[in-house]
Amino acid sequence: MAITRIPYPVFLAVLFVMILPHAVAYDPLDPNGNITIKWDIMSWTPDGYVAVVTMFNFQMYRHITSPGWTLGWTWTKKEIIWSMVGAQATDQGDCSKFKINIPHCCKRTPAIVDLLPGVPYNQQIANCCKGGVVASWGQDPAAAVSSFQLSVGLSGTSDKTVRLPKNFTLLGPGRGYTCSQANKVPPSVFLSSDGRRTTQAMMTWNVTCTYSQLLVAKNPSCCVSFSSFYNDTIVPCPTCACGCQNNSTCVIELLFCRSDSKILSVVGVNTPTNDNTPLLQCTDNMCPIRVHWHVKQNYQLYWRVKIAITNFNYRMNYSQWTLAAQHPNLNNVTQVFSFDYKPLVPYPSTNDSGMFYGIKYYNDILMEAGPDGNVQSELILQKDFNTFTFKEGWAFPRKVYFNGDECAMPPPDVYPYLPSSAHGNLVSSLIPLASAIFMLLVHWQ
Known part of the structure; x- marks a missing residue:
């Protein structure tokens, strides 16, 4: 019996279809x-x-x-x-x-x-x-x-x-x-x-x-933006990360120039719908949730990160929200402010992931879009000098998940870069007294 030779592109397509149902459920x-x-x-x-x-x-x-x-x-x-x-x-x-x-x-x-x-x-x-x-x-x-x-x-x-x-x-x-x-x-x-x-x-x-x-959806439900103390550039969420603007589900920019009372009077704002259709602030990314990761400070033995989560959905409160992140230095988290934190160890050989979540009755509910529609925290991480660097975007997370859904990330080539003149003297230029005071405060608490 003759054997029909399958073209290589067709073989790859069939193989992809066969493994897709199993692969997409893997976290x-x-x-x-x-x-x-x-x-x-x-x-x-x-x-x-x-x-x-x-x-x-x-x-x-x-x-x-x-x-x-x-x-x-x-x-x-x-x-x-x-x-x-x-x-x-x-x-x-x-x-x-x-x-x-x-x-x-x-x-x-x-x-x-x-x-x-x-x-x-x-x-x-x-x-x-x-x-x-x-x-x-x-x-x-x-x-x-x-x-x-x-x-x-x-x-x-x-x-x-x-x-x-x-x-x-x-x-x-x-x-x-x-x-x-x-x-x-x-x-x-x-x-x-x-x-x-x-x-x-x-x-x-x-x-x-x-x-x-x-x-669940063809588009992500959250996105990540970046900034740092060593670069004035703010890297925004990717454009259309969660879909592009649609006036039927988008509060137009003009609305945000008005007072809060005018916003609340608009039909549909802050009003639940049977199908939970979002009403989002018009942004370039159109994501209900934005996670901002800011590299805030550098110390002799530690470094500091600020995390802010913003809700752009006018019809949704996120109760018992969770934020998971993957970064090689999360195995050396020293202190987390304003959030609860728990390491994730998906494999015995790795400890580079962790989950953040709100403190009960304090900030475990992320309110709908508006003045209260954000939660913030800072974390202090101890440096591992075998791997630590601010070069090439190392200080930013590899993956971020909000409520279990993976967020859209900026491409690595646009991460805030470290000025070339600062490569060699960033740490050595620190004031020794400030580092000593910080060390004392960390161990005192």
Whole structure:
């Protein structure tokens, strides 16, 4: 049989298509990050079972924000949901064949949402009723769990007759999650509240959902700009980094010449919409979020960076926001002001990444565009003289993520450059007394 020779460009195109679905979900700063959904059958009923479904957000810096998650699947047989605790189906479906006991949901493809806080106690279980908001694992592990209970009928009454649901979907505010098929795993073991007795689930299966930014939008949702003390140049976000100006979603420049009261009176400003359509300040980059990294000061043994995050979206508050960055000197962070900080160690051999997030009840909410629509922090890093330099943009981050989405970066050839006359004497020209005072203050705190 003759073998047809495939042209090399065609081969590369086919190979790219084959690997793309797997590659886009990979996050180099959080390679093991995922949302794991665990389905535990706790007891059998005359026509089915009672199960507890628990969602674990193992992502280090990506959380699910308001209006929260929606979990869906397809039943394999003719299952129904008799009742639920801690969550509800968005659509009951056609239950007309039931005349006495009416099920909670008869749809073959149910969509489940979390209940809001404050529901009656008898409708709650542990880790429910948070409006679908789930914190990231790195930020708050205790709040990175969400659970609900459901009673399933017409499903089989043993591990031999129950069929696993299929085609799981997990939708959040930005969507973007792809879920695996359900996989049967060893039954979960639970410890009683007094720690003296264990119980075991009748049957357990897991579903793993991973995030892909490309599934959310074709454009980034944030961008990064740079500046430094040793160069007057301010490097802005790339033009059209998050799309170009569109007057239907853009507050025109003239509006910002008016008073705040006039801005607030414009229809649509500060008014939520059903589809969360952004209303952005007109900028060259049209990004809802801008992260500015400023190399602020140089000391003998340390250097200082200022980070500012600005919200240009007039319809969005970012609660429990996170900022992740990759830079080789983040393994020597000495002090962070105004933000909480946690190192990220994606691989045992590296420690060049970290996440910043707001201090609870202080600046963990990044307000909508306006005077309060920004948060700022400074960090002090100890120099590693084997690698430290201000040359060739070394002082600027390699990657920046806001709320788990990678931000558009300026091209490296436009980073603020170090004047050639300062290459040899930048450190030696420092005032020794100022360095000594700074060292004393750092170690005193």
